Amino acid sequence: MCYPVRSAERTGARIIxxxxxxxxxxxxLMEAVWFSRLAFGPRSRRETMxxxxxxxxxxxxxxxxxxxxxxxxxxxxxxLELQRYGQEKYIGSAVAVVMIREMxxxxxxxxxxxxxxxxxxxxxxxxxxxxxxxxxxVMSINPNRFLVMPRLVALVIMMPLLAxxxxxxxxxxxxxxxxTQLDVSFRAYMDNALDIAHNKDLYVGLLKAFIFGIIxxxxxxxxxxxxxxxxxxxxxxxxxxxxxxxxxxxxxxxxITRLFYI
Amino acid sequence: xxxFRREISVEIWVGLFVFSVLIALGIFTIVLSRDxxxxxxxxxxxxxxEVGGLSEGDxxxxxxxxxxxxSQTTLNNGDVSVFVSLNEPLTLREGYRIEVANSSLxxxxxxxxxEGPKEAPNIEAGTEIxxxxxxxxxxxxxxxxxGLQAMIDNVNAxxxxxxxxxxxxxxxxxxxxxxxxxxxLSDRLExxxxxxxxxxxxxxxxxxxxxxxxxxxxxxxxxxxxEGALGKLLSEDEVYDDLKQLMANVREVSDRLAxxEGALGxxxxxxxxxxxxxxxxxxxxxxxxxxxxxxxxxxxxxVKDxxxxxxxxxxxxxxxxxxxxxxEASPISTFSSVLFGAF
Numbered sequence: 001m002c003y004p005v006r007s008a009e010r011t012g013a014r015i016i017x018x019x020x021x022x023x024x025x026x027x028x029l030m031e032a033v034w035f036s037r038l039a040f041g042p043r044s045r046r047e048t049m050x051x052x053x054x055x056x057x058x059x060x061x062x063x064x065x066x067x068x069x070x071x072x073x074x075x076x077x078x079x080l081e082l083q084r085y086g087q088e089k090y091i092g093s094a095v096a097v098v099m100i101r102e103m104x105x106x107x108x109x110x111x112x113x114x115x116x117x118x119x120x121x122x123x124x125x126x127x128x129x130x131x132x133x134x135x136x137x138v139m140s141i142n143p144n145r146f147l148v149m150p151r152l153v154a155l156v157i158m159m160p161l162l163a164x165x166x167x168x169x170x171x172x173x174x175x176x177x178x179x180t181q182l183d184v185s186f187r188a189y190m191d192n193a194l195d196i197a198h199n200k201d202l203y204v205g206l207l208k209a210f211i212f213g214i215i216x217x218x219x220x221x222x223x224x225x226x227x228x229x230x231x232x233x234x235x236x237x238x239x240x241x242x243x244x245x246x247x248x249x250x251x252x253x254x255x256i257t258r259l260f261y262i
Numbered sequence: 263x264x265x266f267r268r269e270i271s272v273e274i275w276v277g278l279f280v281f282s283v284l285i286a287l288g289i290f291t292i293v294l295s296r297d298x299x300x301x302x303x304x305x306x307x308x309x310x311x312e313v314g315g316l317s318e319g320d321x322x323x324x325x326x327x328x329x330x331x332x333s334q335t336t337l338n339n340g341d342v343s344v345f346v347s348l349n350e351p352l353t354l355r356e357g358y359r360i361e362v363a364n365s366s367l368x369x370x371x372x373x374x375x376x377e378g379p380k381e382a383p384n385i386e387a388g389t390e391i392x393x394x395x396x397x398x399x400x401x402x403x404x405x406x407x408x409g410l411q412a413m414i415d416n417v418n419a420x421x422x423x424x425x426x427x428x429x430x431x432x433x434x435x436x437x438x439x440x441x442x443x444x445x446x447l448s449d450r451l452e453x454x455x456x457x458x459x460x461x462x463x464x465x466x467x468x469x470x471x472x473x474x475x476x477x478x479x480x481x482x483x484x485x486x487x488x489e490g491a492l493g494k495l496l497s498e499d500e501v502y503d504d505l506k507q508l509m510a511n512v513r514e515v516s517d518r519l520a521x522x523e524g525a526l527g528x529x530x531x532x533x534x535x536x537x538x539x540x541x542x543x544x545x546x547x548x549x550x551x552x553x554x555x556x557x558x559x560x561x562x563x564x565v566k567d568x569x570x571x572x573x574x575x576x577x578x579x580x581x582x583x584x585x586x587x588x589x590e591a592s593p594i595s596t597f598s599s600v601l602f603g604a605f
Contacts, residue, residue, distance in 0.1 A: 053272040056279050161283040168286055198319055199294045206287075 025222040029214070031144040032152045032221075038145070039153040051154030055116050056162060063111055067166040070107055071095055071173025079182045088182045092193035095174035100201045104167035105159075106253055109212035112159065113245035117220040120151055121241035124224025125234040133225070143225070152217040159213030160206040167205070204260045211256065212249050219245045303347045305333065306391060308360055310342045314396030315371050316362045322346050322373045332373060344393070346373065354391065355382040362396035
């Protein structure tokens with residue numbers, strides 16, 4: 001078989017595999033959504049709350065630091081440029097709009113994908129390679145209900161909340177730089193910050209965070225279930241989970257922005 | 263027991279976090295909606311032919327202060343209805359102006375309201391409020407650039423003053439000649455020639471001018487202080503009033519003369535009998551003086567006849583001597599009459 005044919009065959013196989021994976025992920029997601037009505041029922045409540053705790057509360061320290069410094073960096077960079085034109089008082093507007101529309105949901109999604117998503121992929125991947133998932137199936141326990149649904153519910157609930165938390169801390173971080181480095185009063189900073197941003201920006205951002213939560217849960221769980229070849233496979237699944245989550249978050253984030261702002 | 267406590271702790275933490283963030287989200291929503299939670303707002307509908315990109319959420323300014331926002335914009339029977347939500351009630355007067363303006367050079371729109379002149383009456387309630395057509399800065403810039411381009415084309419085509427100035431050698435030569443003339447003029451001035459040259463060079467002229475200015479200053483000072491007739495006229499109202507009264511009297515006299523009133527007026531009148539009488543009198547006087555001059559009559563003889571003059575002169579002397587005698591004899595006669603009167 002000549003090289004072009006082999007190359008075409010390989011590409012076709014990859015596309016089929018990709019579609020197969022997407023199909024598998026979608027079926028898994030639909031099942032988890034179907035079972036999500038039981039998320040706070042007696043059998044799943046504890047696991048759902050634990051996942052919410054892990055996703056939300058355990059992530060707070062890293063999200064706090066990242067959000068504060070993202071706001072400070074944004075304020076410093078835009079403030080230094082605006083200072084050249086004597087318009088540094090408008091850094092509040094720049095920081096607020098960027099945080100609420102994009103950076104809040106996006107940065108929280110990246111952090112959660114890197115920390116919680118990778119942990120989910122590793123946990124489920126380990127369960128797959130150690131045949132715990134198979135054991136669940138033997139016991140007629142649906143892995144999608146038992147493993148995916150609590151994580152999906154936890155992520156779609158906590159992601160928008162974390163995005164709001166990131167927005168607030170980012171804006172406050174910008175205020176710290178504005179008042180200490182650029183001589184912009186806190187009142188002027190906040191007036192400008194809240195003058196340009198609208199409720200639409202806030203809620204489109206929350207919608208993004210909600211969708212990012214679905215993406216992270218779906219990709220992480222799917223990568224976990226697709227794990228093969230023992231410990232090496234777990235590592236590969238973890239890495240793939242983070243990479244695929246980032247890419248999908250970027251693409252979907254652009255599409256949502258395109259949908260609501262053009 | 264520990265497991266139970268841990269589960270409760272997890273739930274408390276999650277619940278606290280969710281509750282806190284939801285409160286923050288609620289506050290965020292209220293703040294970003296810019297509608298005061300308990301604050302009263304006043305809504306007005308303003309009609310525009312065109313709004314030039316004004317959109318919901320844009321600021322509304324009154325006398326430079328932000329008093330609210332545009333809450334809605336809708337098409338309405340060939341117009342655009344702009345609903346504004348204001349923090350303060352709006353009172354518009356006749357001559358009011360509402361216009362869409364650029365919020366900055368980078369874009370964005372604001373609605374500016376000018377209530378109208380303070381002394382103007384308020385517009386009637388229910389009157390349709392209309393806004394002005396917005397000014398499109400880019401359109402104006404395009405027009406300006408077109409005009410500039412046309413000007414450059416004219417200059418290139420050697421048209422107009424600037425075109426000729428830049429392209430025509432004759433004007434350059436004229437300019438050169440003018441420059442030469444100016445140089446000659448400046449040389450003459452430098453040498454102190456001519457009136458202006460002397461003024462620039464000669465100290466005498468300067469000193470005289472200085473003296474003249476000093477005098478003028480003195481005069482003006484005196485005028486200011488009300489000294490002299492002219493100063494009094496300028497500073498004292500009384501003098502002015504007197505002058506005014508005098509002018510009024512003169513006017514009255516002239517009016518009376520013109521009307522032929524009084525002796526002088528009658529004399530000046532064209533159909534005056536007095537004038538005729540005066541002419542006759544003058545003729546008689548002329549006749550009398552002519553007779554006297556010719557020595558006719560007693561007065562003429564008295565004037566012309568020297569013998570009569572001498573006779574009269576002697577007579578006067580004799581009369582004076584008789585009077586003197588009587589004055590000298592008067593005390594004796596008086597004494598005698600008193601003495602003899604006693605007896």
